[in-house]
Amino acid sequence: MFELTERLKKLPPYLFKEIDQKKRDLQAKGVDIIDLGIGDPDLPTPPKIVKEMIRAVQDPENHQYPSYSGSDDFKGAVADWYQERFSVTLDAESEVISLIGAKEGIAHIHLAFINPGDLALIPTPAYPVYNIGTLFADGMPYFVPLLKENGFLPDLNSIPEEAATKAKMIWLNYPNNPTAAVADRDFFEAVVAFAHKYDIMVCNDLTYSEIAFDGYRPMSLLQIEGAKDIGIEFHSLSKSFNMTGWRIGFAVGNKEAIEGLGSVKSNLDSGVFQAIQSAGLVGLRKNREIIREIQEIYAKRRDIMVTGLRDAGFIVDTPKATFYLWVPVPPPYTSASLATKLLTDAGVVVTPGNGFGSPGEGYLRLTLTQEEKRLLEATERIKGVGL
Numbered sequence: 001m002f003e004l005t006e007r008l009k010k011l012p013p014y015l016f017k018e019i020d021q022k023k024r025d026l027q028a029k030g031v032d033i034i035d036l037g038i039g040d041p042d043l044p045t046p047p048k049i050v051k052e053m054i055r056a057v058q059d060p061e062n063h064q065y066p067s068y069s070g071s072d073d074f075k076g077a078v079a080d081w082y083q084e085r086f087s088v089t090l091d092a093e094s095e096v097i098s099l100i101g102a103k104e105g106i107a108h109i110h111l112a113f114i115n116p117g118d119l120a121l122i123p124t125p126a127y128p129v130y131n132i133g134t135l136f137a138d139g140m141p142y143f144v145p146l147l148k149e150n151g152f153l154p155d156l157n158s159i160p161e162e163a164a165t166k167a168k169m170i171w172l173n174y175p176n177n178p179t180a181a182v183a184d185r186d187f188f189e190a191v192v193a194f195a196h197k198y199d200i201m202v203c204n205d206l207t208y209s210e211i212a213f214d215g216y217r218p219m220s221l222l223q224i225e226g227a228k229d230i231g232i233e234f235h236s237l238s239k240s241f242n243m244t245g246w247r248i249g250f251a252v253g254n255k256e257a258i259e260g261l262g263s264v265k266s267n268l269d270s271g272v273f274q275a276i277q278s279a280g281l282v283g284l285r286k287n288r289e290i291i292r293e294i295q296e297i298y299a300k301r302r303d304i305m306v307t308g309l310r311d312a313g314f315i316v317d318t319p320k321a322t323f324y325l326w327v328p329v330p331p332p333y334t335s336a337s338l339a340t341k342l343l344t345d346a347g348v349v350v351t352p353g354n355g356f357g358s359p360g361e362g363y364l365r366l367t368l369t370q371e372e373k374r375l376l377e378a379t380e381r382i383k384g385v386g387l
């Protein structure tokens with residue numbers, strides 16, 4: 001009866017339907033499924049943050065509409081955290097905005113800066129929202145493949161002059177979901193030069209900045225000189241503090257970019273529940289212990305999984321960051337055929353890499369969001385299947 005808009009009809013097909021169905025069928029038969037498919041931390045939100053939420057939710061001052069751009073306290077905590085963590089100075093009033101999760105800001109910024117037909121440079125494989133946000137604004141994605149030979153970084157030199165000239169924005173995400181790749185200072189410097197040359201807004205998704213191992217500390221785009229002229233950075237408390245259900249994140253950087261995003265938000269939503277901002281800023285202000293603990297847990301899980309998969313015959317790199325493993329699929333399998341086999345024969349759910357974009361074909365994404373003993377069990381089962 002109701003006709004969906006072209007906007008929705010343009011959305012890429014959902015590739016995991018078959019696997020989702022098979023998973024449900026097996027579960028209905030009583031099969032014990034180990035799900036390494038979802039990027040959602042299994043660990044609870046730290047008690048300090050929960051405790052502040054309990055206090056804040058009882059304070060009537062928090063029961064009214066929040067400021068759409070975030071409370072002064074929250075924005076101040078973000079600016080202080082940037083100073084401490086990245087040595088980047090931000091003006092809390094004009095260079096910080098709270099978000100209802102990073103996803104919300106990532107989706108909405110396109111409505112502020114993409115006109116119908118405008119080009120956005122989108123990495124592939126990638127978190128789907130960069131592309132979807134572009135499509136919802138009637139923009140045109142120009143896909144830049146992330147290839148192993150380039151360390152899963154976009155090759156800026158491969159972008160044709162015509163596309164670069166037409167592009168309004170470029171999306172980046174390091175540490176990267178799904179490839180677990182990281183980017184160094186040289187790369188970010190090249191990006192800033194590229195953006196200045198072609199007058200392009202750089203949208204950097206830094207959601208995984210705190211999920212890093214062995215002393216590695218991911219950097220902010222804004223640490224590069226001149227980055228604030230062209231860059232906006234998206235952050236989330238979801239992954240750093242196990243808060244995916246709470247819906248809180250923020251964006252920082254270029255004033256006009258923040259202001260444009262704020263205009264969209266002030267007309268579409270009314271900001272983040274103040275009690276959640278209060279709780280979130282406890283994470284930002286008292287995070288050393290919390291983050292160290294989370295990093296140690298994922299590092300141990302990573303080592304268990306990498307060792308187990310190597311024993312099973314896979315060639316796996318040890319990631320420096322994120323809670324993902326990006327695992328090459330050995331012949332004769334495809335991403336889909338191996339994912340199906342692992343589900344059917346081992347009861348282990350993994351995500352076929354091509355679900356994140358066609359250059360992801362030939363890979364599987366495995367998440368580390370299960371307890372050690374379940375991960376060990378998963379590797380034992382995978383070994384049992386044989387390649």
Ligand SMILES: *Cc1c(COP(=O)(O)O)cnc(C)c1O
Nearest residue numbers: 101102103127177207236238249
């Ligand atoms: C999880 C994730 C997000 C979304 O974070 P929220 O703050 O929960 O909306 C954004 N980008 C990437 C790459 C992610 O993996």
